Structure formats: structure tokens, C-alpha cells
Amino acid sequence: MKNVPKSNFQSTVYSVVASIPRGSVATYGQIAELAGRPGAARAVGTCMRNNKDTHTVPCHRVVASNGTLAGYAYGDGLSTKKKLLQKEGVSFKTNGTTVDLKANQWQPKRSR
DNA sequence: CGACTGACCTCGC
DNA sequence: GGCGAGGCCAGTC
Numbered sequence: 001m002k003n004v005p006k007s008n009f010q011s012t013v014y015s016v017v018a019s020i021p022r023g024s025v026a027t028y029g030q031i032a033e034l035a036g037r038p039g040a041a042r043a044v045g046t047c048m049r050n051n052k053d054t055h056t057v058p059c060h061r062v063v064a065s066n067g068t069l070a071g072y073a074y075g076d077g078l079s080t081k082k083k084l085l086q087k088e089g090v091s092f093k094t095n096g097t098t099v100d101l102k103a104n105q106w107q108p109k110r111s112r
Numbered sequence: 113c114g115a116c117t118g119a120c121c122t123c124g125c
Numbered sequence: 126g127g128c129g130a131g132g133c134c135a136g137t138c
Contacts, residue, residue, distance in 0.1 A: 009135070028120055032134085043135035045119040050136070064120070071119030078119095 003053045010047045012036060017048075020061045023089035024106035025099050027065045034108060041065075049073055060084045067093070067101040 003014065012035040020026050028041035037043065048059040054074055060081040064070045072081035078097065086092065091100040 007135080032120090037134070039121080039132095040134040041120040042118065042133070043120090046117090046134080046136050048119055059119080062119080065122090069119090073119070081119095 003051055013044055013047045014057045017057045020106050025061050025063050025090055025104050026106040029065050063099050067099045069097055
């Protein structure tokens with residue numbers, strides 16, 4: 001059944017990613033920080049790769065710090081990821097592989 | 113239990 | 126502004 005969190009960290013990461021509102025995107029570093037482990041962006045990516053529930057954990061809403069689509073282990077990869085984001089109302093740059101963070105980056109608390 | 117990898121991030125040239 | 130190397134965290138083999 002769906003994904004079965006083995007570690008607390010993974011569970012936290014899933015909760016954060018699942019908390020991202022539709023039409024917004026968050027960076028790995030931001031998720032890692034919200035998960036309680038700032039700087040563990042790689043660990044977040046590791047968990048996402050093992051993620052089995054793309055519907056419960058919209059990993060496609062997670063992008064790199066610069067807004068570029070890091071990766072996607074489902075569908076056609078980044079192509080599907082980009083398509084999903086566009087369907088949710090996320091704006092993309094001219095290259096077509098970068099998200100407009102200043103317009104779609106998720107802000108959990110409205111700070112900084 | 114030990115070591116390598118990986119959907120990253122930041123600094124340097 | 127683009128390319129390259131190093132470092133940090135967690136997971137999997």
C-alpha cells in the first residue's frame with residue numbers, strides 16, 4: 001500500500017512535499033529545511049527517488065534551487081514533470097526546463 | 113556493519 | 126554567464 005515511511009525523516013519530507021499547494025513549486029533545499037535537516041537536499045532527492053506515491057507526494061512540484069527540473073523517475077521523466085507543472089498553472093522560462101521561482105516558488109510561512 | 117551512489121547546493125575559475 | 130570540483134545527508138547494495 002502506497003509508500004511506507006521507514007524513517008521519520010522520510011515521513012517528514014513526504015508531509016512537506018504533500019503540503020505544497022497546487023500551482024506552486026519548492027526547492028529541495030527548502031524542503032530539507034522544512035523537514036528539519038537544512039542542507040540535506042540530496043537526502044530529499046534520495047527519498048523522492050524511492051517515493052512510490054506520486055499522487056500522495058507530488059514530487060513533480062519539487063525543483064532545483066535555481067528552478068531547473070532536477071529529475072523525475074516516472075512517466076517520460078522531466079517531460080512529464082514539466083507537463084504536470086504547466087497543467088497546475090506553473091510558469092516556465094523560455095528554455096522550457098526552468099520554473100519561474102520568483103513567481104511560483106512556494107512560501108510556507110511568508111518569511112525572509 | 114561498511115562503502116558507494118544520488119532527483120543537490122555552493123564556491124571557484 | 127557557463128563549466129568544474131568539493132561537501133553534506135540519507136538511503137540502498
